[in-house]
Structures are given as structure tokens and as C-alpha cells.
Amino acid sequence: MIPTREQAERLWRTYNDDVALWRHALAVEAAMRHFAGLFGEDPDLWGVVGLLHDIDYQRYPDQHCKVVRGLLQKEGIDELTIRAIESHGWGICTDVEPQSLLEKTLYAVDELTGFVTACALVRPSRSVMDLEVSSVKKKWKTAAFAAGVNRQxxxxxxxxxxxxxxxxxxxxxxxxxxxxxxIGL
Incomplete structure (x- = not known):
């Protein structure tokens, strides 16, 4: 089953209650929906994958992307969604390599939404509404800034x-x- 947006949110909340993690899930969901539109893909499916991508992180941070298959299979979630979620941790916490456009996009935007959030939060406005690429690229060069974000x-x-x-x-x-x-920005 490919969950609806409402089902995905209920499922996410079954395993998580952290506000910052929820905001990150919403940011990744928005990015995935946006890129689905750019690529002519299904924004609902891509959005659900974005929303659920870190479903196991709060409860199982040391097993991130390793326990997600069991959690989602138990809920009857389809293989496409599960594999996409597993693949976003490629080279970090899993060896599931992103292959499809969906998987490659999730892999690309997950860390980036965190970096964009960090860049927005240091602006006087604390907002993405006036954030420009040049500001992000300037911060990109400072290794100590948002050091937990893997730029590679x-x-x-x-x-x-x-x-x-x-x-x-x-x-x-x-x-x-x-x-x-x-997302508070």
C-alpha cells in the first residue's frame, strides 16, 4: 500500500513526537513534492516518501535506515516507498544505492533541507522567504557552519x-x- 498523506502523518506520529524532526519531515516532504512537479512525477507519492523518510530516527537513531523496512512492512507499506526511504542513507548508514529518480532526489534534498534551514535561522529574518542561493553558497564554504550536514x-x-x-x-x-x-521559517 502507498499511504495517503493522512495515513503517513498518523504513521509518522506513531513513532515520533519531536517538533524539530517533524519540521524536517515537512521540509523534505515539500522539497519532494516540488521536485516531483519539476520532473513530471507523482507529488503525492514523492511527498509521502519525504514525510516518512526519517520515521525510524527518533526511536532508533543508531539503526537509522536499518529498521525502517521492518516497521513499514508491518504497516503494509509498499516496496517502492520502503526502498526509497532506505536509499536516502546510502553511504552513511545503509548500502542501498539510490537508483530511481525518486530515490536520487530524496538522497539529494534530505541533507540540503537541513543546511537551508541552518542558513535561514542565522538571517535577521530567520526565514527562507528572503534567503538566496548566494547566501547558502557563502555558508557552504565555512566548514564549522552546520558542521553536521554532509556537504559531500x-x-x-x-x-x-x-x-x-x-x-x-x-x-x-x-x-x-x-x-x-x-517549518518555522
């Missing part, structure tokens, strides 16, 4: 999508603007 994963993700990094950043900012109030 983002770069590799852009490369796998065949998309210039600046374009990936721009489209992610635009996606996050669509949900700015919900």
Missing part, C-alpha cells in the same frame, strides 16, 4: 540528478518557502 552527500546527490548544485539549492529554497510557516 548533497554534492553527490546533485551530480546523480545531473543538476547543478546552485539549481538544486534554488529549487529546494523555493520548495521550503511553500511551507515556511509550518
Amino acid at each position: 552527500v548533497i554534492e553527490k546527490g546533485a551530480e546523480r540528478l545531473g543538476m547543478p548544485l546552485d539549481q538544486l539549492i534554488q529549487e529546494t529554497i523555493l520548495a521550503m518557502r511553500k511551507v515556511a510557516p509550518a
Whole structure:
């Protein structure tokens, strides 16, 4: 079963209650919906994958992407969704390599939404509404800034999508603007 948005949210809340993690899930969902539209894909499916991508992280941080298959199979979730979620941790916590456009996009935008969030939060406005690619790229060069964000994963993700990094950043900012109030930005 491919869950509806409402089913996915209920499922997410079964395993999580952290506000910051919820905001991240919403940011990734928005990015996935946005990119689905750009690529002519199903925004509902892509959005659900984005929303659920870290479903196991709060309860099982040391087993992230390793227990998600069991959790989601138990709920009757389809293989396409499960594999996409597993693949976003490729080279970090799983060896499931992103193959499909859906998987490659999730891999590319997951870390990037976190970096864009960090960039927005240090602005006077604390918002993505006035954030530009140039500001993100300026922070990109400072290794100590958002040090937990793996820039190599983002770069590799852009490369796998065949998309210039600046374009990936721009489209992610635009996606996050669509949900700015919900993600606190």
C-alpha cells in the first residue's frame, strides 16, 4: 500500500513526537513534492516518501535506515516507498544505492533541507522567504557552519540528478518557502 498523506502523518506520529524532526519531515516532504512537479512525477507519492523518510530516527537513531523496512512492512507499506526511504542513507548508514529518480532526489534534498534551514535561522529574518542561493553558497564554504550536514552527500546527490548544485539549492529554497510557516521559517 502507498499511504495517503493522512495515513503517513498518523504513521509518522506513531513513532515520533519531536517538533524539530517533524519540521524536517515537512521540509523534505515539500522539497519532494516540488521536485516531483519539476520532473513530471507523482507529488503525492514523492511527498509521502519525504514525510516518512526519517520515521525510524527518533526511536532508533543508531539503526537509522536499518529498521525502517521492518516497521513499514508491518504497516503494509509498499516496496517502492520502503526502498526509497532506505536509499536516502546510502553511504552513511545503509548500502542501498539510490537508483530511481525518486530515490536520487530524496538522497539529494534530505541533507540540503537541513543546511537551508541552518542558513535561514542565522538571517535577521530567520526565514527562507528572503534567503538566496548566494547566501547558502557563502555558508557552504565555512566548514564549522552546520558542521553536521554532509556537504559531500548533497554534492553527490546533485551530480546523480545531473543538476547543478546552485539549481538544486534554488529549487529546494523555493520548495521550503511553500511551507515556511509550518517549518518555522
